[in-house]
């Protein structure tokens with residue numbers, strides 16, 4: 426009965442911080458590059474970045490940003 430169990434590792438296969446930018450109808454590859462730069466930039470606090478994105482209509486939870494910065498998202502597994 427347990428045949429269909431899959432580990433979290435496989436089900437969480439997107440980085441929410443970057444994926445949310447990519448999903449936005451008005452975003453382009455430049456925006457995806459920019460979000461990666463902002464995520465790498467220590468001047469951007471987790472909450473400040475989440476808030477700034479929310480103002481652009483992109484809902485990224487600060488936990489997703491922290492996850493990326495702590496290298497706990499799929500970006501670092503490639």
Ligand SMILES: [Zn+2]
Nearest residue numbers: 440493498500
């Ligand atoms: Zn990531």
